[in-house]
Amino acid sequence: MRLKFTGGDSNEWDNMRRMLRDFVGKRRHCSFKGQNDAHHASYKRFRRRIIQRSSSEGPAASTPLSTGRQCEPGFEFDAVCQRLELDSPQRPHEPAQRGLEGNKEATLGGGGSHRSAVTPPNTPLIIPARGRPVTENALEQGWVWTAALQRHGIAQQTGSDDDIRSDLQPFAPLNKASVSLQGKSVLKLAAPSLLNDYYSNLLDCSCNGMIALALGSSVYLWNSETRALVGHFDPSPQPGRLCRQTLSSISSLCWSRDGRALCIGTRRGEIWLWDVEHKQNMRCLPSHLSVVRALSWKQQLFSSGSVLGHIHHHDPRAPAALVGAAVQQEGLCSLQWSPGNEWLGSGSTDGLLRIWDSDIAGSHQPITTMKQPSAVKAMGWCPWQRKMIATGGGCKDRELRVWDTRSGTCVTSVDTNSQICSLRWADKKRRLVTGHGLPHHHVICWDWEFPSLSSSYHLTGHSHRVLHLALNPDGTQIFSAGADQCVHIWDM
Missing domain, CATH: 1.10.287 (Helix Hairpins)
Incomplete structure (x- = not known):
């Protein structure tokens, strides 16, 4: 027996x-x-x-989970967000609902009740797709920093961009640095395994000129001043834990405004805070039950938006970090605080642009709502006219628009004849930069003299759509990352 x-x-x-x-x-x-x-x-x-x-006694997990990195003193997971769901479909023998009604995310509504059952702190987190409980310590698996090895020489590229091999090192040069010419990139770098996802946000530049690029479940840091790879960090699960790629595939990232912290959102709904100065993970917040598509900082606070349309506001200094929330009916694909922190703009997959006030714990209704024919993924506040916000249309629209958020009206629009995937304002140069998809896959610099927009540069070099854009602090260089798994650097 x-x-x-x-x-x-x-x-x-x-x-x-x-x-x-x-x-x-x-x-x-x-x-x-x-x-x-x-x-x-x-x-x-x-x-x-x-x-x-x-x-x-309570049953133990079928596979023992080691405790790994312990939480810092005073750290507590928010009781509102104790359960997580995988994005993968459930197994046939598992119940359709588990813990949260209708697989909805927990929200904090003014005067409303929570739509989730609050889970006691010691209760295991049930993950249906794996069919086994995972404790809070399993989420605090830690990240490992790896410094870059200095490599000399230029990688030799043959054939078209489609022939770029995945075994190239991230940020490996693909051509020699050249003198800046109008319409030509200064430097072309490799970005192997860059996710070809229109709705992701995987590239950002800090106020110190540090480029962060997410490739799969890893984040690489590249110094734009020295033009050198600093290193990368990625989750380091211990034996018996869930697969790293399943647990922490990155869908969005955003630098804090002081450039000291990097916020990372995953496809599992977690949000990680990384202390770049000390090269260590500060916190893991199991905030959402779906893909974290966008992140934006407001001084010491930051906001996150998910594919289910939920917006969460976090104070990482508090034991219970979730301090406010709002919800929209459509999936969220962009989120950004205005330069003066007065308003929050959110874009949806159904083409709605909503403007929220700065009272994150108060009213949960937008003050202004605007409509365009396609998803509002490319979005950005104008730094020098703070009540103006620009949006770009997708394949069915292709219009570049500038909106007055006070009146909710479009003050100017231009047909770009191309899908708009990304958008950034250059404050010191007083320009607007857009990254495009079909049919041209180029980057356009726009001069804006209110209310008219006129194109000044067409930058070509990508063979597939330009998914992400970033600018260095003084606005003299543009960084573009495309679905061709290349990063281009352009002099403005």
Whole structure:
């Protein structure tokens, strides 16, 4: 007979197993029927005690999970966000709903009730796609920083951009640095495994000129001043934990305004805070139940938006970081605080641009709503006219628009004849930069003299759509990352 032990201390169960083996060995060598009956009765009592003890204690996970990196003193997960859901479909034998009604995210509504059952702190987090409980410590798996190795020489590229091999090192030069020419990139770098996702936000530049680029489940840092790769960090699961790519595939990232912290959103709904100065992970917030598509900082606070349309406001200094929330009916694909922190703009997949006030704990209704024919993914506030915001249209629209958020009207628009995937304002140059998809895959610099927009540069070099844009602090260089797995640097 074989017993399966599912609870209790491992040392205790080892002792019980040894006792059971000794007992069975003695029973086999017994030749008297009466003694066999007595041993059988003792064995039944022994087995009954094991079963009773197992049923009185909570079952252990089928695969032991080591504790890994412990939480910092005073750290607590927000009780509103104790359960996580995988984006993958559920298995047939699992219930359709688990913990949260209708798989909706928890929200904090003014005067409303929570739509989630608050889970006690010690309750395991149920992950349906894996069918096993995962404790809070499993989320605090930690990140590992790896400094870059200095590599000399230029990678040789042959053929078209489609032939770029995935074994190239991130930020490896693909051409020699050239003198800036209008319409030509100064430097072309490799970005292997860059996710070809229109709705992701995987590139950002800090106020110190540090470029952050997410490739799969890793984030690479590149110094735009020295033009050198600084290093990369990625999650480091221990044996018995979930797959790293499943757990932490990155969908968005954003630098804090002082350039000291990097906020990272994953496809599992977690938000990680990384202390770049000390090269260590500060916190993991299991905030959303779906893909975190956009992040934006407001001084010491930051906001996150998910594919389910939920906007969460976080204060990472507080034990319970979730300090406010709002919800929109459509999936969220862009989110940005205005330069003066007065308003928050959010764009939806249904083409709605909403403007929210700065009271994150107060009213949860937008003050202005505007409509365009396609998803509002490319979006950005004008730094020098702070009530103006620009948006770009997708394949069905292709219009570049500038909106007056006070009146909710479009003050100017231009047909770009191309899908607009990304958008950035250059404050010091007083220009607007857009990254495009089909059919041209180029970058356009726009001069804006209110209210008219006119194109000044067309930068070509990408062979697929330009998904992400970033600018260095003084606005003299443009960084573009495309679906061709290349990063281009342009002089403005």
